Amino acid sequence: MITSDVETGRRRLAALIEGASVVLPFTGAGISTECGIPDFRSPGGVWTRNAPIPFDEFVASRRARDEAWRRRFAMEEEFGAAQPGRGHRALASLWRAGKAPAVVTQNIDNLHQASGVAAEDVVELHGNTTYALCLSCGARYELAWVKERFGATGHAPDCGCGGHIKTATVSFGQAMPEEAMRRAEALALRCDLFLAIGSSLVVWPAAGFPLLAKRNGARLVILNREPTEFDEAADLVVHADIGSVLAAFVSH
Template sequence: MSGMTQQGSLEEFVSLHRRLFVLTGAGCSTNSGIPDYRDSDGNWKRTPPVTYAAFMGSEATRQRYWARSLVGWQRFGQAVPNDAHRALARLEQAGRSEILLTQNVDRLHQSAGSERVIDLHGRLDIVRCMGCNATMPRGDFQHELGHRNGAWLALDAPDAPDGDADLESDDFAAFTVPSCVACGGILKPDVVFFGENVPRDVVDEARDRLEAADAMLVVGSSLMVFSGFRFVQAAAKRGIPIAAVNLGRTRADDLLTLKVEDRCEAALSFLL
């Protein structure tokens, strides 16, 4: 692995490749006020997020999830892109980005102007019924949650990564979670929870785009989640060079051509 960590070498890496497969993670959005999950060693900083099985299997888990989400969304829903998002949008506008595959669910890449984006883990601004597949905007659901649970809106708690809040001691059993108006089914954010599979067509599209790429650029991800890491493995298997910008360890350190340990917006500032 290269010992080079200067921005100059990243600029050189980007200039040498015409079709970059860009993979982004939570580190891209920390400067927009959305916390990340892991420390510099790649370990959890907080309780791991709710699993799919727990959410679907327990009313109490859904009450806790949506109570925390009601409080957290008030800030998460207002988050705006930072210079890292803008730099990657500029990369696409310059015709250098084959695809941007993001593990984030905040849609900030799209807000910054990126158009060729695959949301690997879905999007938090949509709520989907697990019964009939109907969808609604998260803002509409927020209004309904707030209407039924008004007192909770006044609570303040630290932000957590998935648009919820670190709310713990309150009596979640009193929280009312609406069901789907069409079929009475369970409503879930349209994101891939832990223990849930990324939809096959999303994986296939990303794989196809990787086949067309001539290098990979990882931005702000420790790659500890396999759904993202497997694309780095696939790039390494194809033999294309891989650069990563991340503060701290990544699961792919031994596969990298270049690693830049810096904040995403600082490392990518040459694009702006």
């Protein structure tokens, strides 16, 4: 069924959640837009203003590293001030209730953790922009440290080992995190209800998880403002505001 009516979508989603034993939420940028975080692909999104910097360019060029960090700090207000929205809080409620063992996300904003889901139960397929890592030794750096040194020199700092420091996100051309991908696959095969929320479902291999779950016998729900290529395969599709649909599932 495909609907754009919030109440109809909410009612049918509630019935599917009630009948499920293991729910797996899978989230994309659409769940965070009501929190003030812009998405990347839509008209007016981040990538229409600045083309993404590929991983190999970041590694090879100091100028690219400087520009990557300039952009990150320019967006700090958007990321730093953002608070979990109704969708995040609803999924945290499902997690606390024991319905959802984890949340798999394509997002890098840390809002699922901020909503109360334990960090170890948030499977981040594209990393996290709220801290940084050395690409050589893996040392963790807090953004305040990087910002201080960037501001003092105008250049992206390097690690004590000589390696380049980058936000802990996955850039174009960078390998996907193997452990996160394995966990997401195992969760997709375990669930009997897969909730694809706020994702355009065009970024592979992550976009394959909804179909993997569906082919393994799970029900598939897609909640997204715009149509996706997988709508016809889903048991329920709701083209409506995500927060409005999920607000009823927030437990206080």
